[in-house]
Amino acid sequence: MAAHPLERRWIVISVLLVTAMGGLIVATASLHGLHPPSNVETIDSTRLHLTPEFAEDHLGVERAKDGTVVVRLVMARYMVHPQEITLPADTPIVLRVASADVLHGLHVPGTNIGTQVVPGYVAEVRTTIRFDSAAKIGTPNADGSVTLPLFCNEYCGLGHQSMWGRVRVTRP
Amino acid sequence: MSSAAGRREPGSASRLALAHMWVAFGLFAVASVLGVYQLLERDHFVRTSAAAYYESSTLHGVVQAFVLTTFFIVGFGYCVTAASLGRPIRRLGLAWLGFWTMLVGSVVAALSIAAGKATVLYTFYPPMVAHWTFYAGAALLLVGSLAWTWITIAETVGWKRENPGRPVPLAQFGMTAAAILWAWTLVGVVVEVVFQLLPLSLGLAPSVDVGLARTLFSWTLHPIVYFWLIPAYVALYALVPKSAGGYLFSDEVGRIAFVMLLVFSLPIGLHHIFVDPEQAAGWKLMHALGTFLVAVPTLLTGFTVTASLETAGRLRGGKGLFGWIGRLPWSEPVTLGGILAVIVLLPGGFGGLVNASYAMNVMVHNTAWITAHFHLILGGTVVTMYFASAYALWPKLTGRRLHSKGMATAQLWLWFVGLLLLTVPWHYQGLLGMPRRVAYMPYDPALVARWERWNVLILAGGVLMVLSAVLLVVNLLLTHRGPAEEGGRELAFADTLAPVVRVPALLNGFTVWNWLLVALMTLSWAYPIGQFFFIGVHKALPWGFR
Numbered sequence: 001m002a003a004h005p006l007e008r009r010w011i012v013i014s015v016l017l018v019t020a021m022g023g024l025i026v027a028t029a030s031l032h033g034l035h036p037p038s039n040v041e042t043i044d045s046t047r048l049h050l051t052p053e054f055a056e057d058h059l060g061v062e063r064a065k066d067g068t069v070v071v072r073l074v075m076a077r078y079m080v081h082p083q084e085i086t087l088p089a090d091t092p093i094v095l096r097v098a099s100a101d102v103l104h105g106l107h108v109p110g111t112n113i114g115t116q117v118v119p120g121y122v123a124e125v126r127t128t129i130r131f132d133s134a135a136k137i138g139t140p141n142a143d144g145s146v147t148l149p150l151f152c153n154e155y156c157g158l159g160h161q162s163m164w165g166r167v168r169v170t171r172p
Numbered sequence: 173m174s175s176a177a178g179r180r181e182p183g184s185a186s187r188l189a190l191a192h193m194w195v196a197f198g199l200f201a202v203a204s205v206l207g208v209y210q211l212l213e214r215d216h217f218v219r220t221s222a223a224a225y226y227e228s229s230t231l232h233g234v235v236q237a238f239v240l241t242t243f244f245i246v247g248f249g250y251c252v253t254a255a256s257l258g259r260p261i262r263r264l265g266l267a268w269l270g271f272w273t274m275l276v277g278s279v280v281a282a283l284s285i286a287a288g289k290a291t292v293l294y295t296f297y298p299p300m301v302a303h304w305t306f307y308a309g310a311a312l313l314l315v316g317s318l319a320w321t322w323i324t325i326a327e328t329v330g331w332k333r334e335n336p337g338r339p340v341p342l343a344q345f346g347m348t349a350a351a352i353l354w355a356w357t358l359v360g361v362v363v364e365v366v367f368q369l370l371p372l373s374l375g376l377a378p379s380v381d382v383g384l385a386r387t388l389f390s391w392t393l394h395p396i397v398y399f400w401l402i403p404a405y406v407a408l409y410a411l412v413p414k415s416a417g418g419y420l421f422s423d424e425v426g427r428i429a430f431v432m433l434l435v436f437s438l439p440i441g442l443h444h445i446f447v448d449p450e451q452a453a454g455w456k457l458m459h460a461l462g463t464f465l466v467a468v469p470t471l472l473t474g475f476t477v478t479a480s481l482e483t484a485g486r487l488r489g490g491k492g493l494f495g496w497i498g499r500l501p502w503s504e505p506v507t508l509g510g511i512l513a514v515i516v517l518l519p520g521g522f523g524g525l526v527n528a529s530y531a532m533n534v535m536v537h538n539t540a541w542i543t544a545h546f547h548l549i550l551g552g553t554v555v556t557m558y559f560a561s562a563y564a565l566w567p568k569l570t571g572r573r574l575h576s577k578g579m580a581t582a583q584l585w586l587w588f589v590g591l592l593l594l595t596v597p598w599h600y601q602g603l604l605g606m607p608r609r610v611a612y613m614p615y616d617p618a619l620v621a622r623w624e625r626w627n628v629l630i631l632a633g634g635v636l637m638v639l640s641a642v643l644l645v646v647n648l649l650l651t652h653r654g655p656a657e658e659g660g661r662e663l664a665f666a667d668t669l670a671p672v673v674r675v676p677a678l679l680n681g682f683t684v685w686n687w688l689l690v691a692l693m694t695l696s697w698a699y700p701i702g703q704f705f706f707i708g709v710h711k712a713l714p715w716g717f718r
Binding site: 155 | 222223226291293297298299300381382383386421422424425445446447448449450451452453456457460461464465467468471472475476479525529530531533534535537538539604605606607608609610611612613614615616618619703707708709710711712713715716717718
């Protein structure tokens, strides 16, 4: 039983279509380093406050020697610590996030900042915020910066909706 | 018993199928109302509590994703097996045992949720723990459905032994693929529930490896969608062309599609946890590429079903490139259901390709876009074909004429329009960053106002869908009391354009494909699961959801 010529043509088109899409993903991943946040790094979530990295006085924004902005956040029901941060646009940023209790998610709409925050692991996001994209979603401030919400986007208990903070994005 | 009365009384196999499908549709209608309650809560029309919202969300998800689908598929599967193999189902005792196990499990899990003891959503989310009855109920539902898996595979094997060299009918071939897929699918979630969640909820285990639990659940999360979809595709291949008065364009491509759905939907689950930290980028990329492969059988199905409908339209006198479309019997519920199911598969599939796109996924992850996507797939293509199949099956199972074709087509249109009103704005809200699964949105008022501008359309869509669900249940109920069906009790399947005499052995059985799956599953999952035993994980303590 041979396939109908039209059918054969459609099979070829289908295969080409998905090959093109897959190829594009491999190309952007290998040439532009476009990957989802993946960082297999374990941590004891019950002892975050005793670790050098996630003790309270080390949380927040810090500029590394190479100019990279490093942000350390702890998410715990139903808070984000610290609740407000200021980040420069068009600057490489590394966010390192840990959960002190259950599963959380971190999302800042208008940016590529998004990751699951799984207890037992340090989630890491490397990105650069584009001011124009942030301005499309955020609320403008008098000083020319914009404010974006930063919220938990994974159900984490009955107070989940209250778990949010703010990111002020400044012009470069 | 006179022969007329005998024809009217549903036989024991029909009772079996009807029992399954009534549980499915009855609970579906109730859970649809919960969906509208959630919209009303989000739109500030009613204000109960966050606890009520999440509880409703849990029940809505568990019923629609696990109970509706599993019960419908099992009932539908028994009908297809008996009709396509041309002999009654054997092992009826086992089938009823499966039914009662599933029912007890569903009721226990539902009561656990309704009592406020299991507000953890249908995706479980450890280290939050629900009452153990929730996991035990879910496990019974899943394990009970394995009776159907066993019976379906045994019927196919037995039939092949008695009919050497003859092709297994396409519909049964598809349902066998679904049965095998289901067995493979369940491994992930059952291991998670039995070895992690039940011990945790019973206090037998002090802590849980969340990364492992999420990875095991992602094993199940993708193929489960194809377990829901394959019966819908079976109906598209076997019932829709027949009802439209046409022929199935190709039997062989259907078989290829079913084999591909089985083989490619299993080794790709990591795309559900693209933005999780506990899996490395390379494994995610591998699963992403596999996800694109599984689009192929859906593209093939879209072609074959459209081409089959075209044969019907042309036989009915349709001319020209598009003239056949108008000639299709749009007032036939099964045909209409097939057309609408394929139409909603276009935006649903498109959204799925965006979700599968590796790095782009982060933009839509856990936003309303995702809710829109799976409502188009499960609430669209899958459930629409369940409706259409019910309209084909009820007269055969009850021996009575469908109460009203007009009501059936109205029901399908209402569902279609409601679904689009519900999901198109959700996609847009998702792109603007609106999260899913939040009871209220206390975030920046200006942004929330931009999201909520579309809520009235969404709510209207939800209300239309509930009306549609009510019409479905009323129509099917009244069918039980209607006049006798004149058309006989045999469920008829579409003939193929060219008669199917022989098919290659590879497309008539699954032995080779199962071995291929053993290899592919080892390749795709051995490391992502095995790593948790040597990377030095820190387990998480259990937490309530309050």
